[in-house]
Amino acid sequence: MQPSPQLPGDTIAAIATAVAAGAGSVAIVRLSGPAAETIGRRLFLAPGAQPWESHRVLYGHVVDPADGRRVDEALLLLMRAPRSFTREDVVELHCHGGLVAVRGVLELVLAAGARLAGPGEFSQRAFLNGRLDLTRAEAIAEMIAARSRRAAELAMAGIDGGLQRRIAGLRERLLDQLAELEARVDFEEDLPRLDGAAVRTELEVVRGELERLVAESRQGELLREGLRVAIVGRPNVGKSSLLNLLSRRERAIVTDLPGTTRDLLESDLVLDGVPLTLLDTAGIRPTDDRVEQLGIERSRQALAGADAVLLLFDLLAGWTAADQELRALVPEGVPLLLVGNKCDALPEGAAAAGVPSAPPEAPLVRISALTGAGRNDLVAALLGQCGASELQGLQVALNGRQRELAAAAATSLERCLEAADQGLPWDFWTIDLRGAIAGLGAITGEEVSEAVLERIFSRFCIGK
Ligand SMILES: Nc1nc2c(c(=O)[nH]1)N(C=O)[C@@H](CNc1ccc(C(=O)N[C@@H](CCC(=O)O)C(=O)O)cc1)CN2
Ligand SMILES: Nc1nc2c(ncn2[C@@H]2O[C@H](COP(=O)(O)OP(=O)(O)OP(=O)(O)O)[C@@H](O)[C@H]2O)c(=O)[nH]1
Numbered sequence: 412m413q414p415s416p417q418l419p420g421d422t423i424a425a426i427a428t429a430v431a432a433g434a435g436s437v438a439i440v441r442l443s444g445p446a447a448e449t450i451g452r453r454l455f456l457a458p459g460a461q462p463w464e465s466h467r468v469l470y471g472h473v474v475d476p477a478d479g480r481r482v483d484e485a486l487l488l489l490m491r492a493p494r495s496f497t498r499e500d501v502v503e504l505h506c507h508g509g510l511v512a513v514r515g516v517l518e519l520v521l522a523a524g525a526r527l528a529g530p531g532e533f534s535q536r537a538f539l540n541g542r543l544d545l546t547r548a549e550a551i552a553e554m555i556a557a558r559s560r561r562a563a564e565l566a567m568a569g570i571d572g573g574l575q576r577r578i579a580g581l582r583e584r585l586l587d588q589l590a591e592l593e594a595r596v597d598f599e600e601d602l603p604r605l606d607g608a609a610v611r612t613e614l615e616v617v618r619g620e621l622e623r624l625v626a627e628s629r630q631g632e633l634l635r636e637g638l639r640v641a642i643v644g645r646p647n648v649g650k651s652s653l654l655n656l657l658s659r660r661e662r663a664i665v666t667d668l669p670g671t672t673r674d675l676l677e678s679d680l681v682l683d684g685v686p687l688t689l690l691d692t693a694g695i696r697p698t699d700d701r702v703e704q705l706g707i708e709r710s711r712q713a714l715a716g717a718d719a720v721l722l723l724f725d726l727l728a729g730w731t732a733a734d735q736e737l738r739a740l741v742p743e744g745v746p747l748l749l750v751g752n753k754c755d756a757l758p759e760g761a762a763a764a765g766v767p768s769a770p771p772e773a774p775l776v777r778i779s780a781l782t783g784a785g786r787n788d789l790v791a792a793l794l795g796q797c798g799a800s801e802l803q804g805l806q807v808a809l810n811g812r813q814r815e816l817a818a819a820a821a822t823s824l825e826r827c828l829e830a831a832d833q834g835l836p837w838d839f840w841t842i843d844l845r846g847a848i849a850g851l852g853a854i855t856g857e858e859v860s861e862a863v864l865e866r867i868f869s870r871f872c873i874g875k
């Protein structure tokens with residue numbers, strides 16, 4: 412079913428709970444719009460004299476109005492405008508969680524006059540009706556997508572308005588300065604002399620704050636998107652053993668035969684709050700085996716596309732020319748860690764052959780994937796290499812859209828300050844100042860086009 416284009420005033424409906432997993436114990440069909448209550452009353456039979464009051468739950472059955480057949484036993488929650496998530500009339504049907512059952516209820520709701528909601532359309536209505544600003548709406552989508560507790564905490568701070576307040580505060584300060592400047596443009600002679608230095612200082616401060624937000628956004632990106640980390644190395648060095656150690660389960664097959672892993676294997680995990688997709692790869696070596704060749708080709712692709720690389724080698728064999736060749740395959744600028752494995756098998760105090768004490772351009776950690784020795788050092792070094800070790804104090808973090816706008820606003824302020832330095836008249840300052848103000852308004856949604864809104868909300872899931 413394709414959602415039709417948005418008509419203001421129509422009533423939308425969707426399954427609000429997860430549909431991919433198949434069966435949950437309860438699933439919710441959500442309706443929003445002026446016909447929500449009417450449709451609810453047509454499809455829902457509440458026994459006895461239960462009153463249809465806002466914010467009260469009714470017990471009863473969803474029935475097919477065509478033949479009176481009971482489709483599901485359910486609860487109905489009515490939230491009348493404006494005390495609802497969308498500020499429209501909202502009805503929720505809390506049904507049994509089987510996908511077939513809940514789809515049956517949704518179909519009845521659509522047949523009774525509701526339209527299937529597009530992705531993010533409930534949140535879009537909440538935004539358009541002034542219940543949420545854009546940063547809060549985006550934080551809700553982030554909460555749903557969060558893959559670690561730390562990511563969820565950051566999203567919750569956004570839902571609470573942490574980012575909105577920061578940005579709105581900066582925008583207010585710029586608006587104050589703009590008002591001062593514009594008054595001078597219009598009524599120069601009637602007003603006291605403007606203190607150009609004070610305006611300048613204020614703009615400097617705001618620009619500095621924006622630049623800090625832009626710099627910190629990288630950390631938030633790590634939390635939201637996670638890292639793809641490829642474990643690569645020659646056959647038999649212990650790559651699959653390391654994947655198993657970090658995943659804390661027997662995810663990959665481990666044997667003493669070189670060439671055990673033939674295909675890419677992914678494992679999702681969280682290390683110190685950072686969501687991570689770990690890739691176990693086929694050991695790279697020259698081979699005539701057709702299947703192994705294909706696997707090695709995938710290893711090379713994983714290496715080329717990773718956010719970070721763990722290059723594993725065997726401490727017993729030492730750092731070899733073949734390891735050095737693999738080192739050369741790691742693309743420039745990708746965080747890299749050299750991981751010497753099997754330290755448990757190295758005789759006490761023995762130095763591994765050929766292992767440089769301070770390998771060029773990449774830190775080295777020694778571990779045993781067998782005993783787990785060095786695991787914590789490895790995690791700390793990996794997160795450190797990726798710039799993910801300072802996440803604790805993170806309160807707000809711009810997403811990609813917000814970062815672009817903030818960076819552009821900082822650049823506008825920069826130009827504004829240049830105009831000031833050159834002693835240009837006030838009205839030269841105000842052009843760029845207005846640009847910066849508009850950019851910050853676009854972050855919170857105060858000044859944003861319909862096309863941009865459509866693009867943002869279309870990335871949300873259906874029913875949100
Ligand atoms: N069943 C259910 N659970 C849910 C939601 C929902 O829509 N339905 N939510 C949906 O995201 C989240 C909770 N967020 C919500 C935010 C605001 C309002 C709301 O009705 N706000 C009104 C009235 C507040 C009041 O009565 O004082 C408002 O702010 O005007 C409801 C849920 C998560 N859990
Ligand atoms: N002593 C010792 N043996 C290890 C360690 N890690 C792995 N091994 C052994 O080394 C052998 C190869 O381990 P794997 O994890 O399968 O190695 P791999 O790099 O995935 O190998 P391929 O998939 O063939 O490329 C197995 O016999 C492991 O038990 C370690 O830290 N210490």
Ligand SMILES: [Mg+2]
Pocket residue numbers: 650651652663664671672691692693694
């Ligand atoms: Mg393997």
